[in-house]
Amino acid sequence: MTLAGPFCFGPQFPLVEYEDDNVHPGAGDRQWKNQEEDPGCEPTLLRALLQDVLASTIPQLQVPERLREGGQPGALLRRYPHHQECARQPLLCCQCPLPGHCHRERGRWLLPGHPPRADSAHTVPTTWLASLCFHTCSCYTHWAPRDHGQCPPILLFQHPGFHQDTGPGSFRTKKRFETGRIEPNYPKVCGHQGNVLDIKWNPFIDNIIASCSEDTSVRIWEIPEGGLKRNMTEALLELHGHSRRVGLVEWHPTTNNILFSAGYDYKVLIWNLDVGEPVKMIDCHSDVILCMSFNTDGSLLTTTCKDKKLRVIEPRSGRVLQEANCKNHRVNRVVFLGNMKRLLTTGVSRWNTRQIALWDQEDLSMPLIEEEIDGLSGLLFPFYDADTHMLYLAGKGDGNIRYYEISTEKPFLSYLMEFRSPAPQKGLGVMPKHGLDVSACEVFRFYKLVTLKGLIEPISMIVPRRSDSYQEDIYPMTPGTEPALTPDEWLGGINRDPVLMSLKEGYKKSSKMVFKAPIKEKKSVVVNGIDLLENVPPRTENELLRMFFRQQDEIRRLKEELAQKDIRIRQLQLELKNLRNSPKNC
Structure with a gap:
C-alpha cells in the first residue's frame, strides 16, 4: 500500500490518502504511465500481480462476462496523521480549518474542522453509517457503543456509479475503524431483486435497518454485532404492499416498530412490524412523493410531492390538515423545525434559482420568508439540529455546506457561515446527537461522500471552548434511544414526546430493545423433496x-x-x- 502526500486541505492539517488505484483493475493509463517512468518499478510484475488478484477474487463459475467486471476501486477512508495513532480510532472527525464566526447575540463560536483535543479523555464513539442511494443524496447514521469487542461497522450502499462490483439491490457493512480500500469480495446485503432506493436505521435498536427497492418490497435486516462474515440474502421481514417501486422509508420518531413507506404508486403505507402488515394507508397524493418528515412527537407528517404541493397530514387518519400550492417556490425537500411549529422547504423558484422558504405549519397560505441561495442546479438538502437551532444546507454536487440559525422572531433566519471544500459531495450522512464527542464540543458531524476519489470523509462542526467541563448550554437534554410508545398505543391515538437523555454520562446501550420478527407461514410447492418456488431458474x-x-x-x-x-x-x-x-x- 502506497501513501500519496502529504498534501494540504488547509494551512495546518495535511491529509494522507490511500491510493491503491495503480494495483487493481480499472486504474487509468495515467497510473501505469507514472510507474513506467519510475526506474524502480516493474510494470510487468504489476500486471502479473494484477492477473493473480483477478484469479483469486473472481470464483471459477459459469458467470456471464458482464458480471465479472468487478475489479473497480473500493471506497477509501481518509485518516488524519496529526492525531495519535489508535487501532480503534483511525477516523478522526476534523476538516480543514476556516476562520471562525462569532455569533455575539448568543455568545456562540462555531468553527468547522476544529480538531479534537489529543488529551481528551472522552472516547469518540463508533458508528453505523448508511450512505444511501447516491442519486437521491440522502443518508443517515446511527451510533453504537465503543466497546472494542462490539465496534459496529460502516454501512455503505453501493451505487453503480460508485462501486460496480456490488451489483444492483445490495449494500455493504464495514467496521468504522477499518480504513482503506474495500475489497471486491467483501460481504454484502444482497436480498433485493432491484436497485435499493432508500435505507434507514431503526432509532431504537442499533443493528436493525430497513431498506426499500425497485422490486416493490420493503425489507428489515439485522446486521450482526461483529459485522457481516458472508453475504446476507435473507431478511428478517419482507413487507409487500406497494404496486410500484418504493422510494422512501421513515421510522416513527417516538414509537417502536412503526415504519412509513412511500412508493411510486402515490401511496404512503404505515407498517406495524409487530405483525408485519400495513395498518394504515395515506392516499392523498396525486404524484410521486419526494420527501417525508415528522414533527417531534410524530403526531404530524409533512410531505412534498411532484405535484408542487406541500402537505401537513395527520398520519393515523390520513386527513390533510394544511396544503400549500407552491407557484413561486417548487418544493423538493421539507423538514420540521423541532417544536417551533415551523417548516423549512428547499426547492427552486420560477427562474430556476435554488431557494429556501420558511412556513407556519398552521397556515401554509404564504411562506413567512423566501430566500434565494444561488443559481446552481443541484438539489439542496436541509439538516436541522433542534438542540442548537442550527440549519445546515448542503447541495448535491456542491463542495460547501451553509449553516444558519433559526429563531421564532424576525428575521427568523440568520446566516452564520459557510464551510468550503474543493471536492463536490454526492451524498451526506449525519451522526445522531448521542454519537458526538462532547469533550471536544462537537455539535454536528457529517460523513461526506466524494465519488471522484471514492472517499467517505468526516466533517465536524465544533464550538471551541477553553474549559474541559461538560458544556450544558450546547448539550441540552436530547431525544434518546428508548421509545415513548408501543405500536398499539400510537395507533390508539396517544401522542407522547420522545424520551430525553443527557449526553454528560455518554451513551449507554439499552439491552431491553430486541426486534422480534412475526412468524409467517412460508408458501411453497414441494415436489420430490424440492421446493419449486425456492429453486426457480433466474430470469433477469x-x-x-x-x-x-x-x-x-x-x-x-x-x-x-x-x-x-x-x-x-x-x-x-x-x-x-x-x-x-x-x-x-x-
Whole structure:
C-alpha cells in the first residue's frame, strides 16, 4: 500500500490518502504511465500481480462476462496523521480549518474542522453509517457503543456509479475503524431483486435497518454485532404492499416498530412490524412523493410531492390538515423545525434559482420568508439540529455546506457561515446527537461522500471552548434511544414526546430493545423433496446476481468445511501413527 502526500486541505492539517488505484483493475493509463517512468518499478510484475488478484477474487463459475467486471476501486477512508495513532480510532472527525464566526447575540463560536483535543479523555464513539442511494443524496447514521469487542461497522450502499462490483439491490457493512480500500469480495446485503432506493436505521435498536427497492418490497435486516462474515440474502421481514417501486422509508420518531413507506404508486403505507402488515394507508397524493418528515412527537407528517404541493397530514387518519400550492417556490425537500411549529422547504423558484422558504405549519397560505441561495442546479438538502437551532444546507454536487440559525422572531433566519471544500459531495450522512464527542464540543458531524476519489470523509462542526467541563448550554437534554410508545398505543391515538437523555454520562446501550420478527407461514410447492418456488431458474440479471452471490457463499462454506476435515484427517493419521509406534504394540 502506497501513501500519496502529504498534501494540504488547509494551512495546518495535511491529509494522507490511500491510493491503491495503480494495483487493481480499472486504474487509468495515467497510473501505469507514472510507474513506467519510475526506474524502480516493474510494470510487468504489476500486471502479473494484477492477473493473480483477478484469479483469486473472481470464483471459477459459469458467470456471464458482464458480471465479472468487478475489479473497480473500493471506497477509501481518509485518516488524519496529526492525531495519535489508535487501532480503534483511525477516523478522526476534523476538516480543514476556516476562520471562525462569532455569533455575539448568543455568545456562540462555531468553527468547522476544529480538531479534537489529543488529551481528551472522552472516547469518540463508533458508528453505523448508511450512505444511501447516491442519486437521491440522502443518508443517515446511527451510533453504537465503543466497546472494542462490539465496534459496529460502516454501512455503505453501493451505487453503480460508485462501486460496480456490488451489483444492483445490495449494500455493504464495514467496521468504522477499518480504513482503506474495500475489497471486491467483501460481504454484502444482497436480498433485493432491484436497485435499493432508500435505507434507514431503526432509532431504537442499533443493528436493525430497513431498506426499500425497485422490486416493490420493503425489507428489515439485522446486521450482526461483529459485522457481516458472508453475504446476507435473507431478511428478517419482507413487507409487500406497494404496486410500484418504493422510494422512501421513515421510522416513527417516538414509537417502536412503526415504519412509513412511500412508493411510486402515490401511496404512503404505515407498517406495524409487530405483525408485519400495513395498518394504515395515506392516499392523498396525486404524484410521486419526494420527501417525508415528522414533527417531534410524530403526531404530524409533512410531505412534498411532484405535484408542487406541500402537505401537513395527520398520519393515523390520513386527513390533510394544511396544503400549500407552491407557484413561486417548487418544493423538493421539507423538514420540521423541532417544536417551533415551523417548516423549512428547499426547492427552486420560477427562474430556476435554488431557494429556501420558511412556513407556519398552521397556515401554509404564504411562506413567512423566501430566500434565494444561488443559481446552481443541484438539489439542496436541509439538516436541522433542534438542540442548537442550527440549519445546515448542503447541495448535491456542491463542495460547501451553509449553516444558519433559526429563531421564532424576525428575521427568523440568520446566516452564520459557510464551510468550503474543493471536492463536490454526492451524498451526506449525519451522526445522531448521542454519537458526538462532547469533550471536544462537537455539535454536528457529517460523513461526506466524494465519488471522484471514492472517499467517505468526516466533517465536524465544533464550538471551541477553553474549559474541559461538560458544556450544558450546547448539550441540552436530547431525544434518546428508548421509545415513548408501543405500536398499539400510537395507533390508539396517544401522542407522547420522545424520551430525553443527557449526553454528560455518554451513551449507554439499552439491552431491553430486541426486534422480534412475526412468524409467517412460508408458501411453497414441494415436489420430490424440492421446493419449486425456492429453486426457480433466474430470469433477469438481478436474479442471476442473487444466485451468483448464493453460489459464492456456498463455495466459501464448502471450502471452510473441507479445510476443517483435512485438518481432522491429519490429526487422526498422526494419532494412528503414534499408536502403531508405541511400545505396547512392539
